[in-house]
Amino acid sequence: MNAIDGDMNVLEKQKHGRRKKQMETKLVRIENPTAVRDEDLKEAAQILREGGLVAFPTETVYGLGANALDETAAKKIYAAKGRPSDNPLIAHISCMRELGPLVSEIPEAALLLARAYWPGPMTLVLPKSTRVPYGTTGGLDTVAVRMPSDPVANRLIRLAGVPVAAPSANLSGRPSPTTAEHVRQDMDGRIEMILDGGPVGIGVESTIVDLSGETPTLLRPGAVTMEMLRTVLGAVEIDPAIVGPPQEGLRPKAPGMKYRHYAPRAELTLFEGEPAAMTAAINRAAAEQLAVGKRVGVICTDETKDGYCDGVLLRSVGARAYEETIAHNLFAVLREFDDFDVDLIYSEGFPRDHLGQAIMNRLVKAAGYREVKV
Numbered sequence: 122m123n124a125i126d127g128d129m130n131v132l133e134k135q136k137h138g139r140r141k142k143q144m145e146t147k148l149v150r151i152e153n154p155t156a157v158r159d160e161d162l163k164e165a166a167q168i169l170r171e172g173g174l175v176a177f178p179t180e181t182v183y184g185l186g187a188n189a190l191d192e193t194a195a196k197k198i199y200a201a202k203g204r205p206s207d208n209p210l211i212a213h214i215s216c217m218r219e220l221g222p223l224v225s226e227i228p229e230a231a232l233l234l235a236r237a238y239w240p241g242p243m244t245l246v247l248p249k250s251t252r253v254p255y256g257t258t259g260g261l262d263t264v265a266v267r268m269p270s271d272p273v274a275n276r277l278i279r280l281a282g283v284p285v286a287a288p289s290a291n292l293s294g295r296p297s298p299t300t301a302e303h304v305r306q307d308m309d310g311r312i313e314m315i316l317d318g319g320p321v322g323i324g325v326e327s328t329i330v331d332l333s334g335e336t337p338t339l340l341r342p343g344a345v346t347m348e349m350l351r352t353v354l355g356a357v358e359i360d361p362a363i364v365g366p367p368q369e370g371l372r373p374k375a376p377g378m379k380y381r382h383y384a385p386r387a388e389l390t391l392f393e394g395e396p397a398a399m400t401a402a403i404n405r406a407a408a409e410q411l412a413v414g415k416r417v418g419v420i421c422t423d424e425t426k427d428g429y430c431d432g433v434l435l436r437s438v439g440a441r442a443y444e445e446t447i448a449h450n451l452f453a454v455l456r457e458f459d460d461f462d463v464d465l466i467y468s469e470g471f472p473r474d475h476l477g478q479a480i481m482n483r484l485v486k487a488a489g490y491r492e493v494k495v
């Protein structure tokens with residue numbers, strides 16, 4: 122049984138109400154997330170300090186936070202998510218002063234990138250200090266660090282007074298949560314508190330750059346794009362795992378890459394080409410499947426949505442002209458399809474530059490590298 126099958130079991134059990142609630146999860150709504158008051162975050166900060174789990178909004182996706190310096194707290198994250206414990210966690214900080222204690226050195230490239238894009242959706246992998254436990258880094262001698270710009274996240278970390286390890290607040294194998302309701306679906310009864318700060322801004326996880334080796338290497342594309350990294354650093358390499366399926370015997374730089382990422386319950390096929398050509402190809406494929414009684418879902422865009430045949434379940438991720446909207450809606454649409462009873466999903470593809478690199482990276486993985494070029 123692979124990791125995904127395991128996760129499906131968790132989901133199935135949940136669905137049938139067989140899983141016992143382990144604790145009461147407190148839901149706290151932040152009325153005005155852009156002008157958050159310290160007293161609204163005090164209890165959450167205390168839970169984190171005392172080794173508990175709090176889900177909170179960030180500008181990328183909702184995070185599931187725990188004290189990054191407390192190995193026992195980190196273990197609780199893995200248990201709540203059903204995530205393999207050699208998949209390392211990102212430590213979140215609120216200001217530059219908090220970086221030093223986590224790392225054994227700060228290379229020039231880290232200072233340049235931090236100056237340009239922190240606080241923001243960018244994670245840096247650096248050699249770890251002895252203070253960071255291996256339970257947080259999945260046994261690695263490096264630590265991934267990010268300084269979020271979201272005011273709730275940033276202030277919560279400051280008030281907690283500890284670096285906060287925070288992977289996405291979903292069950293392992295599910296799409297990352299972009300609303301507090303997504304978090305509740307996956308985490309209710311498993312964690313102490315969910316802070317609801319409304320829908321996130323960006324919608325895909327942070328860019329990860331490894332600065333622990335000779336050449337800066339992109340491990341995961343995100344809203345700080347390859348183009349933006351190259352503006353600051355010049356040369357940046359791309360980890361092969363971003364481009365193609367994991368190679369047999371090749372040890373991925375980002376340990377998370379060895380696990381199958383989110384895969385929808387229905388088989389997803391990704392089409393790539395001009396919008397009109399993709400629509401035509403998807404219509405042909407859908408017609409064949411509908412004819413044999415299959416239920417077909419289609420992920421389309423505002424520009425193409427009127428071009429699809431009747432009978433398919435259609436969801437638009439937004440306008441092609443605004444890739445920010447597509448990134449923002451992608452995980453919510455994938456989650457919706459998991460709740461519908463479809464047999465197959467066909468998705469339109471997007472240009473692979475700028476934010477499109479992150480969008481396509483998530484889609485390619487969700488499709489298990491099943492791609493059709495038209």
Ligand code: AMP
Nearest residue numbers: 209210246263264265288289375376377
């Ligand atoms: P997330 O699922 O958003 O928590 O992202 C965590 C991912 O960051 C992991 O799956 C790894 O791919 C990557 N990561 C975290 N720490 C490290 C590290 N020390 N070295 C390389 N990649 C890391």
Ligand code: MG
Nearest residue numbers: 288289297326
């Ligand atoms: Mg995740």
